[in-house]
Amino acid sequence: xxxxxxxxxxxxxxxxxxxxxxxxxxxxxxxxxxxxxxxxxxxxxxxxxxxxxxxxxxxxxxxxxxxxxxxxxxxxxxxxxxxxxxxxxxxxxxxxxxxxxxxxxxxxxxxxxxxxxxxxxxxxxxxxxxxxxxxxxxxxxxxxxxxxxxxxxxxxxxxxxxxxxxxxxxxxxxxxxxxxxxxxxxxxxxxxxxxxxxxxxxxxxxxxxxxxxxxxxxxxxxxxxxxxxxxxxxxxxxxxxxxxxxxxxxxxxxxxxxxxxxxxxxxxxxxxxxxxxxxxxxxxxxxxxxxxxxxxxxxxxxxxxxxxxxxxxxxxxxxxxxxxxxxxxxxxxxxxxxxxxxxxxxxxxxxxxxxxxxxxxxxxxxxxxxxxxxxxxxxxxxxxxxxxxxxxxxxxxxxxxxxxxxxxxxxxxxxxxxxxxxxxxxxxxxxxxxxxxxxxxxxxxxxxxxxxxxxxxxxx
Amino acid sequence: xxxxxxxxxxxxxxxxxxxxxxxxxxxxxxxxxxxxxxxxxxxxxxxxxxxxxxxxxxxxxxxxxxxxxxxxxxxxxxxxxxxxxxxxxxxxxxxxxxxxxxxxxxxxxxxxxxxxxxxxxxxxxxxxxxxxxxxxxxxxxxxxxxxxxxxxxxxxxxxxxxxxxxxxxxxxxxxxxxxxxxxxxxxxxxxxxxxxxxxxxxxxxxxxxxxxxxxxxxxxxxxxxxxxxxxxxxxxxxxxxxxxxxxxxxxxxxxxxxxxxxxxxxxxxxxxxxxxxxxxxxxxxxxxxxxxxxxxxxxxxxxxxxxxxxxxxxxxxxxxxxxxxxxxxxxxxxxxxxxxxxxxxxxxxxxxxxxxxxxxxxxxxxxxxxxxxxxxxxxxxxxxxxxxxxxxxxxxxxxxxxxxxxxxxxxxxxxx
Numbered sequence: 001x002x003x004x005x006x007x008x009x010x011x012x013x014x015x016x017x018x019x020x021x022x023x024x025x026x027x028x029x030x031x032x033x034x035x036x037x038x039x040x041x042x043x044x045x046x047x048x049x050x051x052x053x054x055x056x057x058x059x060x061x062x063x064x065x066x067x068x069x070x071x072x073x074x075x076x077x078x079x080x081x082x083x084x085x086x087x088x089x090x091x092x093x094x095x096x097x098x099x100x101x102x103x104x105x106x107x108x109x110x111x112x113x114x115x116x117x118x119x120x121x122x123x124x125x126x127x128x129x130x131x132x133x134x135x136x137x138x139x140x141x142x143x144x145x146x147x148x149x150x151x152x153x154x155x156x157x158x159x160x161x162x163x164x165x166x167x168x169x170x171x172x173x174x175x176x177x178x179x180x181x182x183x184x185x186x187x188x189x190x191x192x193x194x195x196x197x198x199x200x201x202x203x204x205x206x207x208x209x210x211x212x213x214x215x216x217x218x219x220x221x222x223x224x225x226x227x228x229x230x231x232x233x234x235x236x237x238x239x240x241x242x243x244x245x246x247x248x249x250x251x252x253x254x255x256x257x258x259x260x261x262x263x264x265x266x267x268x269x270x271x272x273x274x275x276x277x278x279x280x281x282x283x284x285x286x287x288x289x290x291x292x293x294x295x296x297x298x299x300x301x302x303x304x305x306x307x308x309x310x311x312x313x314x315x316x317x318x319x320x321x322x323x324x325x326x327x328x329x330x331x332x333x334x335x336x337x338x339x340x341x342x343x344x345x346x347x348x349x350x351x352x353x354x355x356x357x358x359x360x361x362x363x364x365x366x367x368x369x370x371x372x373x374x375x376x377x378x379x380x381x382x383x384x385x386x387x388x389x390x391x392x393x394x395x396x397x398x399x400x401x402x403x404x405x406x407x408x409x410x411x412x413x414x415x416x417x418x419x420x421x422x423x424x425x426x427x428x429x430x431x432x433x434x435x436x437x438x439x440x441x442x443x444x445x446x447x448x449x450x451x452x453x454x455x456x457x458x459x460x
Numbered sequence: 461x462x463x464x465x466x467x468x469x470x471x472x473x474x475x476x477x478x479x480x481x482x483x484x485x486x487x488x489x490x491x492x493x494x495x496x497x498x499x500x501x502x503x504x505x506x507x508x509x510x511x512x513x514x515x516x517x518x519x520x521x522x523x524x525x526x527x528x529x530x531x532x533x534x535x536x537x538x539x540x541x542x543x544x545x546x547x548x549x550x551x552x553x554x555x556x557x558x559x560x561x562x563x564x565x566x567x568x569x570x571x572x573x574x575x576x577x578x579x580x581x582x583x584x585x586x587x588x589x590x591x592x593x594x595x596x597x598x599x600x601x602x603x604x605x606x607x608x609x610x611x612x613x614x615x616x617x618x619x620x621x622x623x624x625x626x627x628x629x630x631x632x633x634x635x636x637x638x639x640x641x642x643x644x645x646x647x648x649x650x651x652x653x654x655x656x657x658x659x660x661x662x663x664x665x666x667x668x669x670x671x672x673x674x675x676x677x678x679x680x681x682x683x684x685x686x687x688x689x690x691x692x693x694x695x696x697x698x699x700x701x702x703x704x705x706x707x708x709x710x711x712x713x714x715x716x717x718x719x720x721x722x723x724x725x726x727x728x729x730x731x732x733x734x735x736x737x738x739x740x741x742x743x744x745x746x747x748x749x750x751x752x753x754x755x756x757x758x759x760x761x762x763x764x765x766x767x768x769x770x771x772x773x774x775x776x777x778x779x780x781x782x783x784x785x786x787x788x789x790x791x792x793x794x795x796x797x798x799x800x801x802x803x804x805x806x807x808x809x810x811x812x813x814x815x816x817x818x819x820x821x822x823x824x825x826x827x828x829x830x831x832x833x834x835x836x837x838x839x840x841x842x843x844x845x846x847x848x849x850x851x852x853x854x855x856x857x858x859x860x861x862x863x864x865x866x867x868x869x870x871x872x873x874x875x876x
Contacts, residue, residue: 230495230526231604242602243716244524245517 003031004042005054012042019090028057039097040068042087048076055082059151066123068100078135081147084127100126106304116153116162121171123152124295125303131175132163132293141189141275143181144290160188163293171299174291182285189275194282196267198257205258206267213251214241220251220263326389330399330448337439345401346408346438347451350378350415351459352394353431370426377418381411395456405438412436433459469773473765474807477653478814484656485818498614499529500590502606503672505583506535507576508597512545514718519553521600523560527607530562534583535597539573546597575866576665577681584680587672596666599717600628608712609669617704619695621669622660623713624648624821632721634832638839639719639726641812641829648711649815655709659761663692663707667715683873684744685860686736693745696762699755714821727846734847735854737770774847804837 002020004012005027012022020039025031027050041058043051051071059065059082070087088096103126124130134144142160149159166172183190198206210223217237226232232241232248241247253263271280295303321329330347337343382388387399400411412434419432435455442451504522508515515535522533537547550567557565568582580594591613593606605623612618625647630640647664654660665688678694681687698705720726741749749766751759784793812833820826854860861871 227526230607232526242604242714243600244521244603245600 001036001038002040002042003036003038004044005031006044007047007050008045010044012044016090016093019094028054028061035063038064038067039101040070040084040093042070042072043075044072046073048074048079051075052079055079056151059148060154065119065152066126068096078137078145078147081133081135082151103128116155116157117166117171119152120149120166121295121299121303123148124172125300130294132172134178134290134292141187141191142183142288143190144179160288163291166299167293169298170296171302172293173296175294176292178290178292180287180289182282183288184271184273184276184278185280185284185286186278187273187276188286188288189273190288191274192285193272193274195270195272196255197270198255198260198262199264199268200262201257201260202268202270203257203259206255207258208254209256209263211251211253211256211263212241212248214239214248215246220253222256321387321389323389323391326387326397326399327448327452329387330451333399333401334439334442334446334448334451337442338444343402344404344407344439345399346403346405346411346436347455348398348400348408348411348436349434349455349459350396350398351433351435351456353433353459354429355394358430370422370430374419374422377422378415381414381418391452391456395459397452403438405440408436408438435459469769473769474811476657477650478811480653480656481649481814481819484652495611496614497528498611499527500610500613501530501532501588502527502591502593502610503532503534503583503587503589504593504595504606505580505587506533506595506597507579507583508535508537508543508546508550509539510543510546511549511597512543513549515546515597516549516553517600518595518597519550519565520556521603522595522606523557523563524603525601525606526603527610528562529610530564530589531606532564532566532588533557534566534568534586536568536570536579536583538570538575538579540569540571542573573867575683575870577683577687577866578870580687581680584672584675590672592670592672592675594665594668594670595715596717599625599666599715601716602712602714605713605715608710612708612710613671615706617706618708619671619674619705620663620692621708621710621713622651622655622663622667623669623710623715624651625664625667626714626716626822627719628716629718629721630828634835635723635726636719636721637829637832638836641832641836642839643719644815644820644826644829645808645811649811649819652709652711652819654761654765655707657757657761658706659758659765660692660707660709661761661765662689663695664688666717669713683866683870684739685732685866685871686740689736689740690744693740693748693754696758697748697753699758700751700753703755711819711821730843730846731850731853734770734774734850736860737766738851738854739860741766741771770847771851774844774851777841777844778848801837804840805834808836809833 002012002016002022003025004022005025007026011024016022023036023038041064043054045051051073052075055069055075058067058069068084069082070085070093071083072087075083084096087093107122107125124132132146132148135147136143137145146159146163149162150156153159153162163172167174181190182192184192195204196206197204211220212223212226212232213220214226214234214237216239217234219234219236221235223232225235226241233239234241234248239247244250252265254265255267256263269282271282271285272278273280333343333345337345382398383400385401389397391397400408403411415434423430435458437451437455446454506515506518506522511518519533519535522531525531535550537543537550540547547567547569550565553565557563566586568579568586570579570582574582583594584592591610593609595601609621609623612621625643627636627640627643629636631637651660668688668691674695675691678691678698682690682694684690692707695705695707720729748754749759749762754762784796788796812829816823816826861868
């Protein structure tokens with residue numbers, strides 16, 4: 001079902017009707033009366049104000065904010081960021097609609113999307129590879145705006161603040177740096193002016209003046225005071241200054257304050273904010289980096305799980321520990337086993353070689369379901385004192401105390417059979433590789449980081 | 461016995477010169493200076509070679525000129541691959557130039573070394589200014605140099621101007637002090653007097669100021685050594701047909717140059733200079749020295765100063781001295797030499813006093829030269845004797861082909 005908005009009594013061309021059911025509405029409130037379900041909204045009309053207000057209403061709506069929106073006519077530059085583009089030909093439109101519907105199925109439907117953060121995640125989830133772009137607007141206090149964020153945010157909160165929170169939570173990641181600008185420390189405006197001032201009395205009434213330094217009496221003064229009918233004569237000792245380097249030179253103090261008569265090399269710089277009119281030092285300014293953004297892996301995970309999914313969540317009883325702590329413990333085990341020959345341990349690595357490719361290619365929900373069931377099986381294989389860590393998204397390490405070479409091969413067999421059983425159930429070709437080493441085989445020269453690096457290198 | 465050559469060669473020359481200087485000084489004191497504004501664009505072309513960092517002071521002294529008009533500085537670095545230090549020093553000045561208004565710096569790196577003449581002609585072809593300053597990379601200038609020199613060119617008959625050259629490193633050694641006194645008496649007094657008679661002997665290569673259109677018309681500088689004397693003589697050859705053309709000397713346009721610091725370098729320099737005189741007079745301008753071309757005034761001056769004073773007199777001094785050593789008893793010879801010495805000390809002292817009182821522009825500084833006065837006649841005597849060596853070297857050895865001013869393959873192409 002296509003909903004198309006137009007003020008005039010026009011209609012979409014017939015070939016759209018061949019593929020879609022089409023309904024026409026005058027405006028958003030007209031449609032809002034019975035809220036017919038739609039695959040995409042299409043705005044027809046040359047009135048940019050009309051399309052602008054419609055777009056905004058769609059993006060602010062609690063239900064249809066993430067719907068596909070196309071315009072048949074050009075819209076204002078700012079509104080382009082809220083559109084999915086110009087109205088494509090029916091086959092392309094159908095493909096886009098199908099893709100969104102497919103993605104919508106894998107989206108975990110819960111209450112997350114009531115919050116504006118959830119709304120953004122849903123919007124980005126439905127548009128793989130979507131980049132949140134900034135719009136340069138010189139009239140805006142910050143110079144840069146994110147039209148999509150402004151439209152999706154219900155309370156009109158600051159886009160930059162919102163982006164910072166999202167980035168801190170690793171839900172989005174920076175795609176490209178657009179600009180780096182300095183902003184007012186008080187109001188964060190980027191409309192700043194820089195003024196040279198006297199370092200002594202802070203007056204702005206300073207002037208660049210060529211000065212001279214007489215070698216005979218040491219007098220330093222502005223050049224004009226030395227000029228005497230086309231020659232240079234020192235105003236103090238009346239020496240005729242003829243040759244630079246032997247009679248006089250130029251001091252480095254080139255500026256002079258008109259109010260306090262101080263001469264100085266370089267003025268101080270003061271910043272004045274054009275918006276809040278506060279004055280500050282350049283060092284006080286806040287540096288703001290303008291990026292374009294995209295949904296991160298974690299963001300995608302939230303999209304179909306409705307919460308933060310982490311492989312570690314499957315390892316709750318195993319204390320999925322930090323990399324640093326793991327390395328520390330491994331080091332300790334290595335030292336211990338060297339000192340006491342009866343102490344054995346094994347290190348086991350699991351590497352999912354094609355996980356990033358599969359994430360790109362397939363339905364996230366299915367893939368993660370499979371990884372989760374793998375995590376469950378793995379959990380059943382581990383004992384309480386076993387330690388695990390993750391050095392990359394697709395690289396797991398297990399530290400198995402009191403496991404010798406024999407124990408390690410037994411462990412590897414069990415985990416392989418478990419994996420194979422899993423693969424038989426699954427449609428995906430998950431490329432997993434194992435590596436294991438027991439303490440007897442570890443060289444005395446190696447330490448934990450070297451060992452991990454060497455084993456990881458063998459897996460690649 | 462001693463008196464004739466002194467009388468015939470030197471005294472009248474000094475007398476005429478001083479009379480001319482007195483006349484100039486008198487005129488200057490009674491005439492009101494006419495200072496009408498005339499500030500055309502000028503080009504200062506600096507021929508650079510192995511000066512290194514020293515070239516900076518030349519450029520800075522030009523940037524510092526008190527001149528309201530635009531000054532374009534062109535620095536030609538000859539054989540730039542060998543003289544990278546000079547080139548780098550010039551490049552470091554580019555941001556400094558930006559601080560001065562109406563001043564610009566163009567650096568012309570010449571990869572193939574072509575000598576001074578080639579550098580000057582390269583600068584001439586790039587020059588935008590009406591007035592062309594041909595300057596040396598080891599010479600710096602008073603800040604009124606450009607202004608006082610340019611003021612003469614308001615008169616369309618002036619084709620060239622030069623000014624006093626002072627010794628920058630006078631205090632270094634006794635040799636430089638002696639040369640400093642020599643420059644005061646010959647460069648500051650001698651040239652002033654001769655210029656006012658319109659018979660100036662030479663526009664020095666380190667400090668010559670020309671009307672660009674005129675130099676371009678006569679074809680710029682010519683290959684061969686002593687290109688400065690060559691150009692001066694070529695200008696003089698127009699005197700008969702264009703008697704109003706003048707070469708001026710401006711006492712206010714002061715330049716400061718470095719002179720050789722030890723005797724060896726000094727002799728080497730004079731070997732070239734004095735040898736070049738012979739090369740120019742006997743070779744390049746053999747047929748040019750005629751009253752028909754340069755007018756009677758310049759012809760007589762050239763015969764007198766150029767030929768008799770500079771070429772014949774050194775030989776006669778040598779012959780005379782040898783003659784006295786051989787013919788006279790030792791005590792008579794020594795007595796005669798002491799008499800000559802006393803005569804010259806007196807002559808030099810008189811000139812020096814006149815100079816200090818009337819001409820010197822840095823009286824306190826020039827007072828230091830008083831210490832050197834007793835040695836000066838000896839220095840002059842050695843210089844004269846060395847002149848004969850130089851001239852003989854030129855006649856027998858073709859010394860002009862062995863010059864540091866240009867590579868051999870360039871000098872070879874000059875008139876032999």
